[in-house]
Amino acid sequence: MSTSSQFQPLVIPRDSDGFVKSFTLSNYNCPTASTARAFFQEYGFVVIANVYTPEQCNDTISDIWNVIESFVGKPVQNNEQLWNQKLWTRTGIIEEGIIGGGSLWTRQILLNRQTPALHTAFASVLGTENILVNQDRYGMFRPTKEHPERSTMTNLHLDMNPWLYIDQEDNSEQLKVLGELNYDSDDDWITENNEPGCSKVGELHVQGLVNLADNLEEDGGFWLVPGFHKYLTQWADDHRHLSKLYGHFDQFIMIDREYIPELYDAACHISSRAGSAILWDQRTMHGSRANRSVRPRYAQFFKMFPADHPAMTPERAEKRRKAIITKLQAGNIDPATDLTPLGRKLFGLST
Numbered sequence: 194m195s196t197s198s199q200f201q202p203l204v205i206p207r208d209s210d211g212f213v214k215s216f217t218l219s220n221y222n223c224p225t226a227s228t229a230r231a232f233f234q235e236y237g238f239v240v241i242a243n244v245y246t247p248e249q250c251n252d253t254i255s256d257i258w259n260v261i262e263s264f265v266g267k268p269v270q271n272n273e274q275l276w277n278q279k280l281w282t283r284t285g286i287i288e289e290g291i292i293g294g295g296s297l298w299t300r301q302i303l304l305n306r307q308t309p310a311l312h313t314a315f316a317s318v319l320g321t322e323n324i325l326v327n328q329d330r331y332g333m334f335r336p337t338k339e340h341p342e343r344s345t346m347t348n349l350h351l352d353m354n355p356w357l358y359i360d361q362e363d364n365s366e367q368l369k370v371l372g373e374l375n376y377d378s379d380d381d382w383i384t385e386n387n388e389p390g391c392s393k394v395g396e397l398h399v400q401g402l403v404n405l406a407d408n409l410e411e412d413g414g415f416w417l418v419p420g421f422h423k424y425l426t427q428w429a430d431d432h433r434h435l436s437k438l439y440g441h442f443d444q445f446i447m448i449d450r451e452y453i454p455e456l457y458d459a460a461c462h463i464s465s466r467a468g469s470a471i472l473w474d475q476r477t478m479h480g481s482r483a484n485r486s487v488r489p490r491y492a493q494f495f496k497m498f499p500a501d502h503p504a505m506t507p508e509r510a511e512k513r514r515k516a517i518i519t520k521l522q523a524g525n526i527d528p529a530t531d532l533t534p535l536g537r538k539l540f541g542l543s544t
């Protein structure tokens with residue numbers, strides 16, 4: 194008989210419009226940053242408001258459509274009839290509403306990564322301003338109210354392997370995987386995201402997204418099990434039988450409702466306003482709900498991590514730097530003039 198205690202999901206504070214409580218940060222040292230960090234530690238996530246300006250949200254939505262139209266090969270933004278399954282299979286991971294297969298490298302997606310308020314949000318939660326930004330993709334969920342077949346898959350997952358996380362004695366596997374990255378494939382950037390090391394070392398890993406339009410529960414999008422980050426090690430130990438469904442070294446674990454109905458019942462949609470960032474602890478069971486509304490859901494995904502992480506050897510940092518410079522050039526971005534000093538640091542081009 195299991196002696197483990199039962200997980201009690203937390204109730205999330207919301208405002209009168211149904212949006213989850215958010216924090217506005219003026220800088221890394223402001224008193225609200227400590228309050229936001231305490232909220233993150235308690236709930237496993239935090240919403241930071243006003244990270245992108247309304248103009249930046251609109252420009253980024255336009256960029257998402259440019260990317261979609263480049264994938265499908267014709268203009269579709271203004272004709273919803275064309276947002277059909279046949280065309281959409283060309284846009285990325287259609288079941289999860291992800292635009293792009295590996296990471297994306299447009300001018301807008303790259304320049305967004307040097308947004309000072311985004312840096313402040315991650316720095317406040319990570320407890321250091323000396324951080325690097327990853328390279329990732331966009332999310333776009335088509336409206337489904339009149340087209341249920343366009344729905345994404347409501348899912349819960351972890352961008353890590355919870356059983357490796359609790360069973361490993363040290364971070365040697367993480368150091369090996371990250372040390373072997375050559376950054377010659379767009380998928381390498383996703384591999385970089387999903388190596389949190391082991392529970393005994395206990396690093397904090399923080400993922401995030403910015404919602405580009407107001408995002409209510411009926412629009413679908415990001416949801417999570419509040420407070421799960423503190424329960425992950427016990428949960429992984431109690432659910433070892435599920436590990437057989439995955440490869441030993443898999444670092445993306447999506448779990449169907451039939452195996453964890455209690456977590457699907459406990460998961461909450463993190464409704465937030467346009468321009469808000471949602472940051473979450475990588476140990477938190479999370480994913481997305483399907484859209485049920487007449488509005489698209491738009492988002493950009495992130496991870497940031499301390500620049501002085503032991504796995505960032507000089508050799509790896511140099512390969513990463515060269516790969517980013519090549520991509521910046523392809524995106525018509527001159528690091529000297531288009532990136533800010535903060536941007537050059539975040540991209541790992543200067544210390």
Ligand SMILES: O=C(O)CCC(=O)C(=O)O
Pocket residue numbers: 289290332352400402414415416479480481492494
């Ligand atoms: O907001 C979403 O669409 C899901 C994001 C997510 O699960 C992730 O980035 O790991």
